[in-house]
Amino acid sequence: MAPYFGLDTDQIKDRARKDLLTLLEGVQGKKNLVLERSLAGPIGVFVKFSTLQDYGVDKVFWLENGNVDSSQRNIVFLARGENPSQTQSIAEQIKKLQRKGPTDHEFSIFWAPRRTLVCDKILENEGVLGDVNVSEFPLFFIPLEKDVLSLELPDSFRDLFLRKDPTPIFHAAQALMLMQQHHGLFPRIIGKGDNARRLTDLLLRMRSEIAVSEKSSGRSDSMFGLTPSNTIESVIIIDREVDFATVLLTQLTYEGLIDELVGIQSNQAEVDTSVVGAAPSSQQSHDSSSRSAPPATPQQTLKRKIQLDSNDKLYEQLRDANFAIVGGLLNKVARRLESDYESRHTAKSTSELREFVNKLPGYQAEQQSLKIHTGLAEDMMKSTRSDIFSRVLEIQQNLAAGTEPSSLHEMLEELIARNSPLPIVLRLICLESCISGGLRPKDLENFKRQIVHAYGFQHLLTLDALEKLQLLQARASANPLMIPTSVGGAASGTKTNYNYLRKVLRLIVDEVNEQDPNDIAYVYSGYAPLSVRLVQCVLQKQFLANMIKGTNTTGVSAVSSAAQGWRGFDEAVKNVRGKTIDEVQSGEDKAVKARQILNGHGEKRTVIVFFLGGITFTEIAALRFIAKQEDGKPHFIT
Numbered sequence: 001m002a003p004y005f006g007l008d009t010d011q012i013k014d015r016a017r018k019d020l021l022t023l024l025e026g027v028q029g030k031k032n033l034v035l036e037r038s039l040a041g042p043i044g045v046f047v048k049f050s051t052l053q054d055y056g057v058d059k060v061f062w063l064e065n066g067n068v069d070s071s072q073r074n075i076v077f078l079a080r081g082e083n084p085s086q087t088q089s090i091a092e093q094i095k096k097l098q099r100k101g102p103t104d105h106e107f108s109i110f111w112a113p114r115r116t117l118v119c120d121k122i123l124e125n126e127g128v129l130g131d132v133n134v135s136e137f138p139l140f141f142i143p144l145e146k147d148v149l150s151l152e153l154p155d156s157f158r159d160l161f162l163r164k165d166p167t168p169i170f171h172a173a174q175a176l177m178l179m180q181q182h183h184g185l186f187p188r189i190i191g192k193g194d195n196a197r198r199l200t201d202l203l204l205r206m207r208s209e210i211a212v213s214e215k216s217s218g219r220s221d222s223m224f225g226l227t228p229s230n231t232i233e234s235v236i237i238i239d240r241e242v243d244f245a246t247v248l249l250t251q252l253t254y255e256g257l258i259d260e261l262v263g264i265q266s267n268q269a270e271v272d273t274s275v276v277g278a279a280p281s282s283q284q285s286h287d288s289s290s291r292s293a294p295p296a297t298p299q300q301t302l303k304r305k306i307q308l309d310s311n312d313k314l315y316e317q318l319r320d321a322n323f324a325i326v327g328g329l330l331n332k333v334a335r336r337l338e339s340d341y342e343s344r345h346t347a348k349s350t351s352e353l354r355e356f357v358n359k360l361p362g363y364q365a366e367q368q369s370l371k372i373h374t375g376l377a378e379d380m381m382k383s384t385r386s387d388i389f390s391r392v393l394e395i396q397q398n399l400a401a402g403t404e405p406s407s408l409h410e411m412l413e414e415l416i417a418r419n420s421p422l423p424i425v426l427r428l429i430c431l432e433s434c435i436s437g438g439l440r441p442k443d444l445e446n447f448k449r450q451i452v453h454a455y456g457f458q459h460l461l462t463l464d465a466l467e468k469l470q471l472l473q474a475r476a477s478a479n480p481l482m483i484p485t486s487v488g489g490a491a492s493g494t495k496t497n498y499n500y501l502r503k504v505l506r507l508i509v510d511e512v513n514e515q516d517p518n519d520i521a522y523v524y525s526g527y528a529p530l531s532v533r534l535v536q537c538v539l540q541k542q543f544l545a546n547m548i549k550g551t552n553t554t555g556v557s558a559v560s561s562a563a564q565g566w567r568g569f570d571e572a573v574k575n576v577r578g579k580t581i582d583e584v585q586s587g588e589d590k591a592v593k594a595r596q597i598l599n600g601h602g603e604k605r606t607v608i609v610f611f612l613g614g615i616t617f618t619e620i621a622a623l624r625f626i627a628k629q630e631d632g633k634p635h636f637i638t
Contacts, residue, residue, distance in 0.1 A: 007183065007231070007606050009143035013046040016139060020047060020110075023135055024055040024076070027108050031056050031074035034093070036063045036086055039078060039112060041266030042142045042152040063089060070097055074106045078137065081111035082167050087119045091126035098131070107132040112139040113171065140175035144267055145310055147627070148620060151175060152266065157614050160195060161241060161469050169195060172612060173202040176235070179608075180207070184229030185585040186608070190538055190565055193239020193578035195612050200237065200581050207585070228585055233605040234562040236535055240613025242496055242577050243531040244471060247616055248431040249396050250389075252525050254326050254377075255319040256617040258308070261380055264617070267309045272302055275379045276372045279304050306372055314369040320621035322514040322522055323384065326377050333370055337363065388420055395428055400527045401508050402499060405432045409443065416450050422459070425451065430471040435498045438475025496530070497575040504572045505533045506548045519547065520622035532622040534576065535609055537569040538562050540626065544569075562607065 061068045079086045115136050123129040141149040156168040189200050251260050262269045310316045395408050433439050466472035507528050509521035521528040536544045565582040566573050
């Protein structure tokens with residue numbers, strides 16, 4: 001994507017690195033670091049192990065393994081502050097080390113992103129609170145890419161929708177408030193969903209609290225709380241529960257399919273070496289020196305971690321493409337590289353040879369990247385060409401297109417009878433439930449009975465959890481078109497009416513050009529993610545209206561301002577689950593003029609699209625597609 005104005009993700013990365021290294025520097029001498037496993041990936045994004053070594057870290061241990069040794073006097077624990085079980089584990093390991101030997105250890109705990117009363121109480125009850133130095137490590141947004149910031153909260157979906165724990169909302173509010181402190185208030189907050197409403201209310205409350213605090217302290221130099229940003233145009237908050245169906249569909253972009261079949265965590269995927277080859281010897285030696293965690297088992301040695309980010313130029317070209325065209329793209333790159341290598345035979349002068357030699361490291365890096373992605377694509381093709389994958393895709397596309405669900409039940413029952421992986425079966429049943437507003441009670445009970453008989457009675461708990469999430473539920477009406485919706489614009493609808501929205505927002509596009517797409521529907525080969533269509537309702541009003549009517553969109557400005565909020569699509573938004581948000585944050589005229597003078601009047605302003613509860617790689621690809629449609633218009637940070 002194009003360069004970003006106003007929001008420098010490198011600054012966010014540098015700030016996180018500086019905060020961590022400052023904390024480590026405060027612990028004098030050599031130290032052992034005990035790290036919560038889920039924090040390893042996010043921390044690895046902005047700091048290398050060699051840098052930690054420079055700041056005195058001798059060995060790294062996983063907190064979950066409970067195997068920290070007493071080789072160093074200083075022991076540093078780094079864990080999330082909201083996890084009571086991890087706090088209990090830290091307390092037990094501290095007591096174990098205290099009993100183990102005569103060494104008088106110095107214990108430090110860095111809570112990310114904040115210290116909590118619960119953790120203090122557990123440490124106090126275990127009798128170790130007075131033996132540790134406690135600090136906060138304010139780790140909020142992690143820049144995974146120039147246009148992707150993540151809170152990296154792996155349990156946020158479960159916390160929000162199953163446990164009804166609002167902690168992720170508080171973390172999101174803190175992270176967004178830090179952004180406002182650096183760039184000014186978001187001029188407009190637009191959103192959809194009940195949790196989006198809670199997040200907005202919390203942001204407004206935090207703003208008023210800071211303004212009151214500044215006023216009571218008599219600070220006249222600070223204008224925070226009074227000045228809207230001149231570099232950020234708006235923030236659009238999408239609550240994940242307004243569009244569960246998109247998450248349940250199989251992602252069909254290259255990056256999305258890697259996530260489906262292999263898994264991506266913090267820009268890394270763990271792949272069999274038989275698929276992508278062994279790591280270069282230099283990389284292997286670096287890895288062996290940087291892993292101070294428990295030694296690898298024979299099974300682990302068959303895996304290789306590959307980096308998947310924009311530093312790999314080939315991956316940057318492939319990531320957002322539909323998987324159907326990836327083979328052709330790889331073939332083109334292979335032919336170009338072969339041609340570039342052959343050019344050395346045509347070099348006639350020493351300057352031409354020198355130029356080729358200078359380019360050789362780049363060719364070799366690209367050749368290595370091509371080998372990795374060719375092997376990965378070929379391996380994934382084995383799955384995409386399987387009979388089960390084809391059947392699953394057929395059921396998904398029929399459900400998304402509005403086919404009568406009962407006509408697909410025979411195929412679903414066949415998948416269960418063939419003992420297909422349970423997650424695949426549950427995704428399909430939950431997809432039908434979300435799109436149709438629930439299943440008929442008789443069908444729901446039938447599927448439950450078949451699943452319990454085929455996969456075991458322990459999955460009664462799984463089905464119960466899905467019902468609590470409202471991913472699996474019975475519908476009151478026999479007609480799937482009769483779905484309760486909100487009455488007022490800001491009222492909370494009980495369910496998202498996909499049958500209505502499919503027509504008014506044109507969620508299904510029959511003819512999709514995957515080679516040269518003209519709509520976001522290419523990411524699902526014909527289905528436009530509802531969550532991203534909602535973003536288009538705010539930013540691409542005329543473009544979207546013309547596309548829905550079937551008129552020519554050529555020459556129509558693709559990206560427009562968010563100044564009008566949801567206007568023009570009010571009726572469609574009423575049929576989406578949850579409350580509707582449209583808040584304008586204004587400031588004093590003097591403060592606004594002062595910020596404009598300081599920052600200038602640049603036209604390029606950033607739009608922040610914040611997904612509360614998680615986002616798929618296909619949705620990110622769709623947002624990138626919108627941002628690329630017209631250069632010089634708002635850029636997106638997701």
